[in-house]
Amino acid sequence: MRDPAPVIVVGSGAAGLACALALSPRPVALVTKADGLGGGSSPWAQGGIAVALGRDDSPDAHAADTLAAGAGTVDPAVAALLAEAGVAEVRRLLVLGLPLDRDASGAPALGREAAHSAHRIVHAGGDATGRLLVETLSRLVAASPSITLHDRTTALDLAVRDGRVIGLHALGPDGAPLTLAGPVVLATGGVGGLFAHSTTPPDATADGLAMAARAGARLADLEMVQFxxxxxxxxxxxxxxxxxxxxxxxxxxxxxxxxxxxxxxxxxxxxxxxxxxxxxxxxxxxxxxxxxxxxxxxxxxxxxxxxxxxxxxxxxxxxxxxxxxxxxxxxxAHYHMGGVLTDAHGRTSLPGLWACGEAACTGVHGANRLASNSLLEALVFGRRVGEDIPATAPEPVPTLPPTPAPDADASRTVLAEVRRIMSARMGLARDAAGLCAALAELEDLDAPRLTPSAANALLAARLLTAAALERTESRGAHMRLDHPHPVEAWARRHVVTARELLEVARAAA
Missing domain, CATH: 3.90.700.10 (Succinate dehydrogenase/fumarate reductase flavoprotein, catalytic domain)
Known part of the structure; x- marks a missing residue:
């Protein structure tokens, strides 16, 4: 076989960096909107990393707490995997230089957070865990000669041939088209940028979710947004x-x-x-x-x-x-439990496409993420994805035809309206009337020549809202005022495609 195609990792938060490192020494093309390494929401994470290191704790107890917090829709096998593999992952990072806070005996200090039955939260620099974790991973990535950074680069769409992902279309720092061939990993973060009030950066516009949706990937639990x-x-x-x-x-x-x-x-x-x-x-x-x-x-x-x-x-x-x-x-708005449906190795429904971190829905968070499981998930599944992707020969990827320059003013208006609508209708409490009104308003926002972020945000908003309309119960982070109780038939992941949800959206609007 010719030299293998580089693996294209989209996103430079904790999940993307962990995946890129797990792939080394294979060639990696790391694509990020950020200027340099360490983008996304991970650097802002003040909480710690949940990991069963205490003498009175165990991975089984950690998994049980994850199940309890998830309100009946966590995959037990994936929760057990996360808790068990997380111990080894954190110990590996300690060896690599993650500066965890220590107690008087010199052992990692363990804190406690909501819905945990034991002290199992490790921190670095007090509430600077996310920043120091990303700095540690970024230092290791920067030192790897097999990882090529494409920063200030906007991912546009997946290149798909015969139902298989073969590469990525993007725009480089100068706005010139960039085409990359190889398997793709989406580590693009969540959906906080769809809401007016969010703890995440405003550029978290569901880019990976939207790209996967347009390509036909299966999606899951899109209505589950944690505040x-x-x-x-x-x-x-x-x-x-x-x-x-x-x-x-x-x-x-x-x-x-x-x-x-x-x-x-x-x-x-x-x-x-x-x-x-x-x-x-x-x-x-x-x-x-x-x-x-x-x-x-x-x-x-x-x-x-x-x-x-x-x-x-x-x-x-x-x-x-x-x-x-x-x-x-x-x-x-803080965290999206839903995302691109994956298995325990991060494989999506499309051959050639993997996802990890907040962009993925592995089934480990269910309807309500347990505190401090997100950084752990990014580390564990970033590694699992990197170790799973086989070496493949590159395939030619056709370049995209030139497109007109986006309308910046219209795009800003659309983003502002998406955030207003989602905060008003898709917040802590929802009902059918509000969701249908939101879908009608979002339908009216569609416009040509939107920037990638605005187009992705608009599509994701319609998908999330249609998924919330379909889930006629209240469970975890999803509360329906008109369906205030959990329903046994909904004690499962809500697996859909964009085509199915857009039909719901059009019918409701």
């Missing part, structure tokens, strides 16, 4: 600052405008209840005009300000003194 309960409630920002769940794990308490702690009346685990429960409890109050605050003082007394350096810096940046008074919080 983080405690984003800092400040106006005028593209990305709301996150107040990590580790704060509540260390003792921070949610209070209402009268200073009363209210979560004990909402759930037996109070402030450490599953994220969907906490987010809705806060969301109901905020929607009724009742501000909610997070009192950080118990957490700061327990761990000191050095335990939360990023939180302390962002609070100072926005004029808050957490020692003086509690700080205002609001729910914000």
């Amino acid at each position: 983080h309960p405690t984003a800092l409630a400040v106006d005028g920002l593209d990305r709301l600052p996150l107040l990590t769940e580790a704060l509540r794990g260390a003792g921070a308490v949610l209070i209402d405008a009268d200073g009363l702690a209210f979560m004990s009346a909402e759930h037996p685990l109070a402030d450490l209840a599953p994220r969907d429960v906490v987010a809705r409890a806060i969301g109901r109050r905020v929607a009724a005009g009742q501000p909610v605050y997070l009192d950080l003082r118990p957490a700061l007394a327990a761990r000191g300000p050095e335990g939360f350096p990023q939180v302390m810096a962002l609070l100072a940046e926005h004029g808050f003194d957490p020692y003086e008074a509690p700080v205002p919080v609001t729910p914000a």
Whole structure:
């Protein structure tokens, strides 16, 4: 066989970097919209990495907590795989230089977060885990001669021949067309950029999901969007600052405008209840005009300000003194449990296409992701994808014909409208009337010459909303006011194609 085709990894967050490293020394083309390495949402992750390292813990217990948080739709085999493989993956990263925080004995310090039955969250630099993890992986990628970085490069679409993915169409930094041949890995992150209030960067516009959808890949659980309960409630920002769940794990308490702690009346685990429960409890109050605050003082007394350096810096940046008074919080779109359907090796329904990280739906998160499982999933499945892809000879990929320059003004308008509609209709609580209204509004936004981000966001918004309309029950992060209870027939993954969902969207609109 001729020299194998490079594997095209799209995305430079934790999953993409882990996959690229697992592929080495095979040739890799790492494609990212970012300027340099370390793009996406991973660097912003303040929470840690969930891993069963404690003496009173086990992978079985970690998997059981993952199942419980996922509200009946987690794949038990994949949860067990994640918990077991995660231990080896974190230990491997320790050897490679990940600077985990240590306790007095020198062992990795273990924290606790919502819905975990044990202290099993490791951190690096306090609440800087995502940033330090990405820096560690980026350093290793930069040192690998087999990985070629294509940064400031926009992925446009998958090249497909006879139902098989054979490459990627993209635009380079100068706007010139770029065609790459080889198997493709989508590690493009989630959908936070579809919402007006999100903890993720605004360029998280569901690019991988949209490309896979257009190519005909099977998708799953698109309606399952997790809203983080405690984003800092400040106006005028593209990305709301996150107040990590580790704060509540260390003792921070949610209070209402009268200073009363209210979560004990909402759930037996109070402030450490599953994220969907906490987010809705806060969301109901905020929607009724009742501000909610997070009192950080118990957490700061327990761990000191050095335990939360990023939180302390962002609070100072926005004029808050957490020692003086509690700080205002609001729910914000945070993580997509759905995505491109994959198996336990990251294989999609299309030969030649893999997915990992938030872009994928492996079945490990179910209807509600367990806190701090996301970075672990990125590491474990990034490696599994890299180890699974066979060497193949490159095939010729036809270049795309020239297209007119996009309409930047129309694209900005479409993105703003998508975010408004999704926040209003596809937020913490949904109903058929609102979802149908959203689909009608989204249908009216379709326009020629959109930028790739705007076109991807619009398509993904229609798919997510149609999936939410189809799922006539409430489960985990998906709450239907007109179907407020779980339905046994829906205790499964919701597997669809874009064609099926767009038929639903058109009928509803």
